[in-house]
Amino acid sequence: MDISSLLLADVPDDVPIDILRSLNLVGLPDSMSGQTESSSWASSRNESQTTECIACNNQFPPLALFKPLCSHEYCRACLAGLVRSSLQNESLFPPKCCGQAIPIKQGRWLSPQLVGQFQAKKLDFDTPNRTYCSEPSCSTFIPPVFINGEAATCPRCSRRACIHCKGSHHTGVCPSDTASQQFLQLAVQNGWQQCYSCHQVVKLDTGCYQMTCHCRAEFCYLCGNRWKLCSCPQWDEDRLIRRANAVVDRDDNADRMDAAMRQAHVEEERVNLMENHECPHRVWGLRAGDHQCSVALTGSERLLLATSVYEPLSHLD
Known part of the structure; x- marks a missing residue:
């Protein structure tokens, strides 16, 4: 059957x-x-x-x-x-x-x-606190209707997963996830931040401290609280300048700019990022055609450019 x-x-x-x-x-x-x-x-x-x-x-x-x-x-x-x-x-x-x-x-x-x-x-x-099949070759999302107690049954391969540690289902109290705890300690040591909603750990490279996660949650990169619910500064000057330089580098004439012209463009973009960091029209821009994504480093038919560039490191539930 x-x-x-x-x-x-x-x-x-x-x-x-x-x-x-x-x-x-x-x-x-x-x-x-x-x-x-x-x-x-x-x-x-x-x-x-x-x-x-x-x-x-x-x-x-x-x-x-x-x-x-x-x-x-x-x-x-x-x-x-x-x-x-x-x-x-x-x-x-x-x-x-x-x-x-x-x-x-x-x-x-x-x-x-x-x-x-x-x-x-x-x-x-x-679905909050999602559970996926614990078999890496499957990894199918398990809808809540397939969860009974603390066991989630994969609708594709019928393997059972623990809804707490997300590993294979087990009896007794769920053991602590040592690897995840070690990674979180590493994140704290390096100043990385964790999304309060989906627990994705991210590393901010350039831009302001307002983070918009893949799950659409917005939070402060410094303290991890929901955005606008803290008194943290909105940007770091070094990251802001790195982001301004990255934007100027995308200009087709970047290689032909002399030092004075480049510095003027960098300063203009730095001020623009400070003044418009919360403007929704500045968060994403659409470029048609074949491009190389400056964040994910993969080709894309349409390239979305973000004013804050961060690197997702790990997803911890």
Whole structure:
């Protein structure tokens, strides 16, 4: 008998079927080829008028484009790509356009499987103190409905994990995690900080002390408290200057600047960072095309640049 069927029988009736599908607990097709073409869509293919997709810049009939809550429009392929990108990076979730969340619904725009993956990831990201499968080769998120007492059963491989130490389930009192304690001591010695929400340990390289974690929690890098609930200074002068230099280095003319011109640009950016460190328009900027991320050092179709650059070191629950 399939283990997944046994687990499925224990799931409450109100668990969305899309979440179960994304966990491979039910087998539903991802293809949307069986859906009939609407008359409005068929007629739009014959229209001479076209509209540009904001992401790929290709032209499409108006009814072939999805329009979110703002004035931009996306073709089906780019919309699906935007959703898939948000599933890989919690800081990009949920997918947004012009600062507004894009409604994710099953229909002609997105496949049932992709919508199911989105709903499963939403449950993952919205769950505090998350538990994942303790088997490294699996690492599947375990929804709260699969937790019984202090044991969490993986819906994919049925391995049980401890909800406290996040390791394999065990009997008796959960032993102390020596490795994690040693790492936290190292973090204290080096002045690293831990997110109060998801317990991610981060190291600030440049920028101000306002930290925005991948889980969207904002906290002070110096004391670890929620942002604006402390009296700590907002930046360190050395880090501010390093950040200003990093911004100037991205200028296409940086190599051709003489010392005086470069210093003037660095000072201008230093003042700008001080005055606008809390402006939401300065936190993230969008650059289309193929770039190298200055933080993660990986190629990306779209590069997001942050005014405070920090390095995630470890995730401790």
